[in-house]
Amino acid sequence: MASFNLTPSDPSTFILTGIPGLEASHILISIPFSMFYFISLLGNFTVLFVVYKEQTLHKPMYLLLCMLALTDISTSTSVVPKALCIFWFNLKGITVGGCLTQMFFLHAASAMHSAILVTMAFDRYVAICNPLSYATILTNARVAKLGLVGLIRAVLFILPMPLLLRIQPFCANHFIPHTHCDHMAVAKMSCGDITVNRTYGLVIALVVIGFDLMLIALSYGLIIRAVLRISSEKAHQKAVNTCTAHICVILTSYTPSLFSFVTHRFGQGIAPHIHIILANLYFLVPPMLNPIIYGVKTKELRDKVGKYTCKM
Template identity: 70%
Template sequence: MCNPRSLRFCLFTGTLCISEPCCLNNHLMAAFNLTPSDTPTFILTGIPGLEDAHAWIAIPFATCYTLCLLGNFSVLFMVGKEQTLHQPMYLFFCMLALTDIVISTCVVPKALGIFWFNLKGISLSGCLTQTTFLNVASLMQAAVLVAMAFDRYVAICNPLRYATILSNARIAKLGLVIFIRGILCVLPVPLMLSRLPFCDNRIIPHTYCEGIAVAKISCGDHTFLMLYDLVMLLILGGIDLTLIGLSYCLIIRAVLRISSKKAHQKALNTCMGHISVMLMSFTFYLFSNLTHRFGQGIAPHVHIILSNVYLLVPPMLNPIIYGVKTKEFHDKMRKNIFRR
């Protein structure tokens, strides 16, 4: 029989109480080895449908992660060592490198553990920590791309005041604002996830704890969480893309007013690296997120592969693109390699 106190507990845990019989019966409790006080432990399946190929899939994962770490740590080392690279553009490049390292490190080590060693279990606290760090770093990456677009706008449209507008102190404050924005926008997600009840289904068909995937296996009402996540995606993504688009419209207008073709080419060369990184990052980000929410006809393993491509490919290619497109950085890197 279910007294009022136990009835309240049933409602809180998300189990079904019909009339007098209360909560899960003993048979289900024994079958799943669960008690109401159990700390949830989730199972990450990896890429469903491709389990037999996990060992081979891990090879490009490990390769991309290794190249990502080598490239981005090289950027941090070069900018830190070379005094001539202590300029706003390269400081923003360092911020981007840091976010790339955090994003890939949040995902790849756990994914390799799943693929190679079958380490599929993850605790609720570990799951929330992973999704929090990943989402904060992703929002910071988008904001850094906006800051880099503004940097190019000032450099081309107002070069005489470039050093005054983008002083090191202002860049440090901007970095702090970018970090605080990421924390404030992401913090409600793990708080809402931690309050959701999880019943017998604790299998997450993914390589990492993606917030929406975790919410979908909850036996509670996660409508508000899904709505919040979608609104944040559309608002923040819309604002970031609008600011970047506005910056480059003003840059193009300024470049077209320059009569010299050589000046045209120089101005465009300073932007090409950032444009390439921006298009690649936002394309992967929006395509991955929108297909995960609205692409119901797409196979689950396609969703998961797209999500991992977004988290692996841009962090790996960003330092390569900037190394090729930014002449000063390329020259410094080549000089140091040949010296060694």
């Protein structure tokens, strides 16, 4: 296989080693990587295409689904193509600028993804607790503005990460034991003081994940309170069905993220390849499962996808 011939001391280049200890299995590991990525692209582009083509789906809920699909495509595409280049062709080199750019896009897309899940929780709250005012509270324009706020927040929060690393000195060790340029993995390559980088990354993770989870929990707390006040069993079932897909997406999105975050910072006794596999699960599993979950649980979307599948 071709290799990227670069000296480790080249100050303009990092070397991504892939999954340490499992180099001999890179080709085998690439099979689920590529399959998950293909399924993710197929599912998310299908959602985007069907919602775009169907006027009846031009509603706030489906606009949020499109935003979710775009962030899923962005997160997986930020990571998987480079990982496959490492696994298939041994192309391990990445410029410092390319590494910091990859870091910015994957972390910004993750923060945007979290903001969209919060907006979807608010959407479910309004749909169940204030259904008569749903059309006036959540218009397409308002959802688009909320999405823009989430994007601005992601950019403002994540941009300092690569900027702070840019001024760090990187000495002879340019080998990053990872498949992508994760913030802490790159920071640990520095021979300078990374206290600020470490603290900022920790604070942003806690603020984004902690604050967003708190808002989601608040929304569902209000939903549960409203549902308990309803005596009708049919109404209970309808409320549960309305929230099921979103709850599943929350679990698939935050669970691998929290595991990766905890093990990376506090799991020093865990083998490095476990750290890296957990980190990659966040960029592989949710983008693949999210369109499947909504396709199965949302009847209107499922029917439209079936319609275009039959046409093909």
